[in-house]
Amino acid sequence: MGSGNGALTAAIAAADGGAETLVIEKSEKFGGTSASSGGGVWIPNNRYAVAEKADDSLEDARAYLDHVTPSNTINHALLEAYLARGPAVIDYLHEHTDWVRYRNLAYYPDYFPDGPGGKTGNRSMEPEPLHASAMGEDFYNLAPQHPQTQMPGGINFTQVEGAVVLAATRGWFSLAAKLVLKYLIDFPTRLKTLRDARLTMGNAGVARLFLALRDRQIPLWRGTTMLDLVQEDGRVIGIVIERNNQREFVRARKGVVLAAGGFERNQAMREQYLPSPTNTQWSAGNLQNTGDAIIAAQKLGADTAQMDWGWWFTTATVPGKPKAYLSQVEKGMAGSITVNRKGARFSNESQNYVSFVADMIKDEANTPSYMIFDADFRQQRPVASVLIQGKFFPDWMIPKAWWTPEFLSKADSLEELASKVGIDSSGLENTVAGFNQYAVDGKDADYQRGDSSYDRYYADPEVKPNPCLAPLLKPPFYALALYPGEMGTAGGLVIDDNAQVLNEDGAVIAGLYACGNTTAALLPAYPGPGATLGPAMVFGFIAGERAAQG
Known part of the structure; x- marks a missing residue:
């Protein structure tokens, strides 16, 4: 069964x-x-x-x-x-x-x-990647990848490729372009379906x-x-x-x-x-x-x-989508933090997803939590796979239905952002100020973010001195609502x-x-x-x- x-x-x-x-x-x-x-x-x-x-x-x-x-x-x-x-x-x-x-x-x-x-x-x-032609008509009965594990347009990538593309680290654009080209020149498949026939991952x-x-x-x-x-x-x-x-x-x-x-x-x-x-x-x-x-x-x-x-994962509920979207890579990237309704961090955002949510569910004040990031992060990094970098997908292109405290919010100051989503404003401002100093020092004194080799797997090595830490300085500021979701139950x-x-x-x-x-x-x-x-x-x-x- x-x-x-x-x-x-x-x-x-x-x-x-x-x-x-x-x-x-x-x-x-x-x-x-x-x-x-x-x-x-x-x-x-x-x-x-x-x-x-x-x-x-x-x-x-x-x-x-x-x-x-x-x-x-x-x-x-x-x-x-x-x-x-x-x-x-x-x-x-x-x-x-x-x-x-x-x-x-x-x-x-x-x-x-x-x-x-x-x-x-x-x-x-x-x-190993596999071309769907090996499956014949059975390909159309195969459950699709979660859009989370694809590029926009449903273009597949391997785990190794995804580590570069999702983190938008050095070489990501040329890699993404190669994957798009492979997709486009697969003429026999394009005549039948828009689904990518280069099968990867699950x-x-x-x-x-x-x-x-x-x-x-x-x-x-x-x-x-x-x-x-x-x-x-x-x-x-x-x-x-x-x-x-x-x-x-x-x-x-x-x-x-x-x-x-x-x-x-x-x-x-x-x-x-x-x-x-x-x-x-x-x-x-x-x-x-x-x-x-x-x-x-x-x-x-x-x-x-x-x-x-559960096989815990922080998730974002994208309006109009049947499944929640996993939030992992961007949550641990330099230039973002995750806080609770008190405006406080409660765990290492770059650690593995199961451990992070295990900390999250210890206190109901952590649900929902909010990933906070600034304009520089918005320009350079994708968020929850559906929000492409701002330099390619500016805010005016974001569907109006997405601008809700239950998913995505934006404001010109941290105080205004806190008010919009229901976070304690002084708590948020103090947390960001402290974190910005950690980014300068290269050491997260609260949760040791960036100390582990796992933390650094999805990090940007060009960020110094700690590839997992960068200050949040440039308005506007954004908040992505995160929930204690999962990929499946574990009991x-x-x-x-x-x-x-x-x-x-x-x-x-x-x-x-x-x-x-x-x-x-x-x-x-x-x-x-x-x-x-x-x-x-x-x-x-x-x-x-x-x-x-x-």
Whole structure:
């Protein structure tokens, strides 16, 4: 159940193990959250890093995860299975499919690189770009990238390219021009669709797994909703689905793998489990993720954990857009700060997104928060992917509906800006004055912004002395409203190291497996880029392998 990285990996493993396999997807488009994501997969000691002679080891990876994983959530059996099986799963997909290929991200650091076992790169991979012509007509059934992970006009970029384009650092314009040219001269595709056929990031990852699925002639039923799990004599024997407005029972002779995402689009579940305040409108997650698989398993007595946690990300709600937009790169760039309603900073804006929002949700006064920036920043940097640099997209071109305190505000002074959005004006003025001095000194005395190698990954090295700090001086000043959103929820079903779902007594629910965001997070601290897709694929593979064994 599901069609993201975890589900497709499970299907490949099950089919290769001899099981007759079926994939069902609730949406009319396949790929789930994975398809719209950055597509990164965090697996230490993977074949692509080893090929580049990366300095890493199982011992370093174990030490790192032991250090960053909260002690009350750590599951050593699952961590060991993940670290041991992860590289082997990537090897298998590389060697037993013609399609699944990744690139090493040599310079994308762990999110806590300065801790024991932390690394400044070589643990995450991104999918090799792929031209959509390989998919034929199936391309049009692939869920699109989130516009956040594209250039204006829907032009795709890789993670490496995006680090340059989104931060608008040296060389960004020529790179963007090359990507636009590639898009324009793809005449065969332009005659059919405006969608970019150079698939990257999450689209490339899902497309490559799908092609391996198609080679195995595994059916994928789109527009199919799972209504319930069916259990007989203590074993899950199938599911009830709705397809083409008809209810059907699908018998599972070997097992059912739940890989249908979390519950980010279910407001009732958010209010029941997530920190308050919470709102589906703040989510950048899949519009179909309403917790169906979790609810169905709970009816059978399945245990859950970490239901109060998410793959947190500050988000901006762009008027008229169905999904919230992630705000990460610009939030940490030199020349901006993020403050609460008191006008005070509360965390390091350049640190990883999960940790920043973890600080944000500690105090309701931080919701909403506001990213504050000046005219120089507006001219030079894109904001939330939809607000292109002012020198190309001046303020008069911004839709009138966007000028609202719930999204974007502007004023000739900090005092006036504070009044417009409801921030304490003296608090804001004092915070900006203090931060401007930190920028001159090159040292953030409050939150150590720019000290970590992760902080500096998206920074502009031409900014001195600290690439993450620059003063806010030139009016007009701007405020972008930010909310404690997420890419998906991180709580879910409890599984064992065979990916089997456990009940509240810790016993296996026979015939039921799960992976991905349907399960409780293995790596809730989010140790590195792709720390959701990595476990999803590894435990998806284990689930498919074990299910095939019956």
